[in-house]
């Protein structure tokens with residue numbers, strides 16, 4: 282039997298629910314300052330207050346009845362105050378900077394670091410101040426934050442009793458990928474991406490903020506991963522009904538959601554390389570094993586496939602910040618990230634090689650930038666760098682489309698300079714070596730070798746392993762035996778006539794090991810080779 286009574290009742294209930302959502306007289310509106318406060322023990326931050334943002338159930342199921350506890354959803358966040366320690370005048374605000382914290386879930390640190398950077402921007406131009414720029418750092422807590430970030434009653438009989446507050450909480454780090462919340466347990470409908478949407482819509486409301494000119498959604502580290510994924514699947518500002526430009530700042534993510542199934546590195550050793558969060562396989566199921574609820578965010582877009590997702594990503598202005606001393610990796614994310622590169626640095630260059638940042642649009646708003654910063658994995662350093670000040674505070678401040686060119690030289694690879702600095706065009710790339718070596722070999726860049734993704738040697742012929750290794754000695758040794766290609770890695774020298782099919786060119790910053798025979802030269806790196814050849818390899 283196709284329809285039993287329970288089915289029909291269920292369908293009726295769904296219809297009734299949808300009808301009531303649509304016919305809502307006074308729908309709950311997402312709004313800063315009117316969320317229901319709850320107890321917490323989080324640190325205070327100077328020039329800011331802890332506020333509670335009312336979040337609307339994005340499914341609309343609990344939209345109408347504010348008496349219904351299931352509609353009472355509250356997001357704690359850090360919000361800037363003006364120089365008098367008061368809430369900023371909405372009419373004076375020209376910019377909103379929304380910053381997503383990292384793995385440690387410490388929005389107060391990000392907020393404080395952004396306020397320090399804003400003070401620096403104000404010293405450069407007094408128009409940018411706590412009076413004109415709103416800085417908001419939302420809090421995406423998880424189960425480790427019980428009793429600290431939100432109330433928790435250990436003695437409660439049910440999960441609902443224990444998680445009795447309206448605080449939105451996510452499972453582990455699932456907020457970094459748009460999963461729905463875990464608590465309050467009666468209303469598991471709120472994707473972290475819907476939260477970002479609602480904050481963007483709030484600040485993009487010109488009735489409330491008539492002089493708002495620019496919204497920035499920023500994130501570093503796991504926050505950078507969050508923003509990168511949010512750019513990929515996130516609704517456009519047009520879909521959100523926002524006319525204010527929305528730009529995205531992404532600093533040093535550990536891994537990316539790859540926009541299609543083609544990976545730069547071999548996938549042979551990683552059968553689930555395309556699983557969401559690193560790809561889009563299983564997007565809808567993401568998080569469901571922990572919350573019991575599947576993803577509900579922008580399924581329409583994801584179901585259209587990679588071309589639609591790539592377009593969604595590339596239509597948005599993205600400002601990349603790459604700390605050049607951050608060659609780190611967060612090794613607990615499975616094998617997927619290694620099919621993108623061996624560390625944060627390589628994954629970044631591989632991503633922008635495959636999905637190039639562009640500045641081709643007529644509108645300055647749609648212009649991507651790529652900034653290099655001399656820093657380690659350090660959000661405050663990136664925020665306070667000249668590039669951070671430009672992207673976060675100065676660029677397009679008056680809505681006139683003024684953006685600074687890309688910061689950080691030397692550049693590394695040909696595709697990493699979407700908004701070049703005219704005064705520095707033609708400067709050599711990092712690691713450039715114009716030398717002509719024995720056998721007419723020239724430097725052909727830094728390349729991968731056997732690592733956590735690659736299983737075959739890039740050049741199989743190891744001709745020596747010794748303290749005399751230099752670029753000149755290795756190329757001469759290979760040329761003597763009529764090889765066309767030479768490669769150095771530490772004390773090792775390899776020869777061959779063809780690179781293995783698994784070999785991938787990586788950024789020059791991946792080759793950092795000094796040659797044992799000449800400390801002024803670089804000889805590859807850990808699982809990385811500087812390659813020399815008569816011909817260039819494509």
Ligand SMILES: *[C@@H]1O[C@H](CO)[C@@H](O)[C@H](O)[C@H]1NC(C)=O
Nearest residue numbers: 540541542543587591635636
């Ligand atoms: C993925 O995107 C890249 C760059 O646009 C393209 O070269 C490649 O063919 C695409 N792969 C698939 C499977 O569509």
